[in-house]
């Protein structure tokens with residue numbers, strides 16, 4: 001099964017993608033995670049991407065498309081994948097369609113996790129993530145048991161540079177201008193399923209699973 005998780009920064013794509021990846025035993029492919037790994041290890045790609053990421057802007061399409069095209073052809077994605085944070089523009093979606101077509105594959109469902117702007121800002125400004133395993137926390141709503149330390153792996157948790165107040169607004173604006181039109185793009189193909197992204201994490205996972213299985217049987 002090939003899934004896309006669509007939604008604004010802070011909507012919960014990473015959190016839901018992780019649960020779905022475990023449930024369906026297919027990899028979660030997060031372009032943000034791949035880019036951050038490149039920034040950390042100071043690859044050429046990472047150095048170029050960082051300039052855009054720090055401003056809350058999108059990294060140029062050709063960089064991310066190339067990354068995803070390579071990744072979905074890896075062995076572990078043979079039985080399916082969950083795209084988290086890609087596509088983010090119509091051009092990326094079209095490039096993905098062309099790649100999947102050449103592989104004789106298709107997208108089965110696009111899950112749009114919908115959360116209002118006020119809640120997104122609240123989530124992003126308090127978000128902290130684990131440097132090592134990527135687990136996500138919130139300083140007020142979901143703090144780690146030990147301050148500054150990941151519950152899952154004990155590594156350091158930190159605030160992403162782009163979760164700082166001044167960058168959040170830019171990212172939400174980019175989302176509204178560039179990414180939101182994808183809801184219409186996938187609706188017109190009959191693939192889009194909107195999910196209310198507010199409420200308990202497990203309940204949202206259940207709604208997503210319901211929507212996926214509905215799509216699958218239809």
Ligand code: AMP
Pocket residue numbers: 009031032033035052053054056057058059060061064084085086087088092162171
């Ligand atoms: P994320 O972790 O998904 O919020 O992504 C963090 C940052 O990585 C974004 O603000 C962009 O700068 C960059 N990025 C991630 N995915 C994409 C994409 N599909 N297209 C362009 N830039 C991306």
